[in-house]
Amino acid sequence: MENLSAEETHPYFFKPDQNINRRQYKRVVxxxxxxxxxxxxxxxxxxxxxxxxxxxxxxxxxDVYSNIQDCDMWIPALQAKYFGKGKPFGRAEFDKLLGHCAAITDGPANCFGPELIDAYPDAKVVLVKRDYDAWLKSFDGIIEGAYSWKFKLLGYTDPGWMGKVQRVIDVWLPGQFKASTAEECRANARAVYEKHYAEARRITPQGRLLEYRLGDGWEPLCKFLGKKVPDVPFPKINESSMLKRQLEIVAMKTLKRSLRNIGLVASTLAISGVFIYWLTTSFSNQQ
Known part of the structure; x- marks a missing residue:
């Protein structure tokens, strides 16, 4: 993995944006x-x-990085859920936004557990959990970066791309964590974490839920999903390293767009290198 190019490890950052307006789509799988x-x-x-x-x-x-217009649906979805603005998302909206997908994981989709469980009664629910302290140590890097002025500056200078990602996060963290600062987010993290898992357990019908830890391997997951155990090792992706590399790539792309937006040209690798270091220090404590 370490010998692969950035294009090979993170192809979605280098392909042209799909420019898909999901509002015009419907479920196909x-x-x-x-x-x-x-x-x-x-x-x-x-x-x-x-x-x-x-x-x-x-x-x-x-996935939002390969189709930035997805943010245009996630933002109102999060605003409706956490701030009561607009129409809450249900099956019709999720069929448009997620209609090309047979499965979901990670945010923002994981914020909508109750809505998705209700919308898709035939879907199996997998609840992956890790030790709380280990989780917070890892998640804290996201908290620190999301509330930093550096991140907000990037959104301001690159409103059509990074600005949309920033607006998703600006609704997600204050909404789910009831926090206007990084300190408030950390203070509320345990309650949010425990509520998230307790709610999923409570509302998922019997037989549809698997509680899983990644160290459990293929067997319990495949048994639950009715799949044959693959003859390859279970994937083990270091999310901290992955996110750090993603941030470097995002920083480079955002730098080019931001400088173009304000009428400048990035002419040296030195400028890019300093910028990348400057941005990724906001996330340097991720584990």
Whole structure:
């Protein structure tokens, strides 16, 4: 993996934006698996595992980078859920936004556990959990970066791309964590974490729920989903390393767009290198 190029490890950052307006779409494959564990509980590994098991498109938070218009639906969905603005999303809306996917994992989709469980009564629910302290140590890097002025500056100078990602996060974290600062987000994290899992257990009908830890391997997951155990190791993706590399790529793309937007040209690698270091220090404490 370390010898692969950035284009090979993160192809969705380098392909042209799909420029798909999901509002015009409909479901084309049945929703089969809802992996509703909190972000930073191995969601990238679960995406890879579900893909190996044949579920085709598995929606993950990084998918917005290949179709930035997805943000235009996630933002009102989050505003309706957490702030009572607009119409709450139900089956009709999720069939448009997620209609190309047979499974989901990671945020923002995992914020809508109750809505998705209700919308897709035939879908199996997988709840991936990790030790709370380990989770918070990992998730804290997202908290720190999301509330930093650096991130907000990028959104301001690149409103058509990074600005949309920022607006998703600006609704998601204050909404789910009831927090206007990083400190408030950390203070509320345990209650949010425990509520998330308790609610999923409470509302999922018997027989539809698997509580899973990534170290459990293929067997319990395949038994639950009715799939044959693959003859390959269960994916183990280091999400911290992955996110750090993603941030470097995002920083480079955002730098180019931002400088173009304000009428400048990035002419040296030195400028890019300083910018990448400057941005990724906001996330340097992720584990």
């Amino acid at each position: 049945p929703m089969q698996v809802l992996s509703l564990g909190m972000s930073r509980t191995g969601t990238a590994s679960m995406k890879a595992a579900l893909h190996i098991l044949g579920y085709g498109d598995v929606y993950h938070g990084t």
